[in-house]
C-alpha cells in the first residue's frame with residue numbers, strides 16, 4: 171500500500187503545557203488531530219472547572235489562524251477534590267474526564283492522590299455522573315521494581331476499584347504490559363490508550379549503544395514480549411484500545427541531564443509513527459478505527475468527518491524543533507520515516 175486515506179484522528183492523551191511551550195507544540199498536534207484529551211499536569215495543576223475553562227481559552231488562543239482544533243479538558247484529581255467539583259465538571263461542556271496521578275508517580279504528580287482509598291466519595295460522584303476516570307496506572311512505591319509498577323497497580327488498586335465502582339468508566343492510560351492488555355480485555359467498562367513509543371520500541375532501545383534519554387518516558391518501555399502484546403492489542407480491532415500519544419514535551423536540557431525528565435515528544439509525527447507500527451503487523455486496515463473511531467465512541471462524542479492522507483514518502487525526522495529557551499528532540503530524531511502525512 172502506498173497511500174492511506176482515513177477519517178481525521180483524535181489524540182486521547184496529550185500534554186500541551188502552557189505559555190510559550192504551548193505555542194511551540196500546539197501546531198504539530200493541530201496538523202494531525204481534530205481533538206485531544208488535554209492532560210492537566212501543569213504547574214500548578216488544573217484542579218477546577220474554572221481553571222480548566224481558562225486553560226482551554228489559552229489553548230484556543232494558541233491555535234494557528236484558520237485552523238480548527240477542539241481541546242477536551244480534564245481535571246487533576248487531588249486528595250482535596252470534592253464531589254461538588256465533579257458535579258460542576260459534569261455540567262461543563264468542556265470537561266470530559268478526571269485524571270488520577272498517584273502522588274510522585276510521574277511528571278508534575280506531586281499534588282496527585284496520596285491514598286486512592288480516600289477518594290471514594292469522588293469516585294461515587296463520577297460513577298453517578300458517568301464521568302470517565304483516566305489513570306496513570308503505576309504505583310509510586312519505591313519498593314516496587316520500576317518495571318513492575320503497572321502490574322502492581324492493577325492488582326493492588328485497579329481490581330479493587332472496579333469491584334467497588336463497577337459502573338465507573340475507566341481509561342488505563344499509556345499501557346505498557348501484556349498484563350494491562352489482559353486486564354483490560356477481562357473487565358468492563360474499561361478501555362486503554364496506547365502510545366507510539368510503546369508500539370515501536372522496547373527497553374533495549376533505552377540502552378542501545380549508550381543511555382538514550384529521548385526514549386525515556388513513564389511508564390518506562392518494557393520487554394519485547396510486552397511490546398508485541400501491545401501491538402497485537404492495538405491492531406486487533408478491539409474497540410477497548412485506542413490512540414493516545416502521550417506526547418510530552420520537555421526541553422533538550424531537561425532530558426539530557428543527570429536526572430532526565432520522563433516523556434517522549436511525538437506530536438510532530440504521531441500518525442506516521444502509528445502507521446509504521448500498524449504496517450509492521452500487516453494491519454494498516456485497522457489503523458483508522460484505532461485512531462479515529464474507538465476513542466470518540468468511548469467518550470460518547472461524534473466521529474470526525476474530515477479525512478487525512480498518509481503516503482509512502484521517505485523523510486527524515488528533524489534533529490530538533492524550536493522550543494522556548496531550548497529545543498525539543500522528537501522521538502526518532504534524525505532517523506528516516508517511511509510514511510508521511512500530507
Ligand SMILES: NC(=O)N[C@@H](CC(=O)O)C(=O)O
Pocket residue numbers: 185211276277278306386387388389416418419432433434
Ligand atoms: N509520560 C511521561 O513520561 N511524562 C508525562 C506524564 C505522564 O503521562 O505520565 C509528562 O507530563 O511529561
Ligand SMILES: [Zn+2]
Pocket residue numbers: 276306343344388389
Ligand atoms: Zn502518565
Ligand SMILES: [Zn+2]
Pocket residue numbers: 183184185209416418
Ligand atoms: Zn501523559
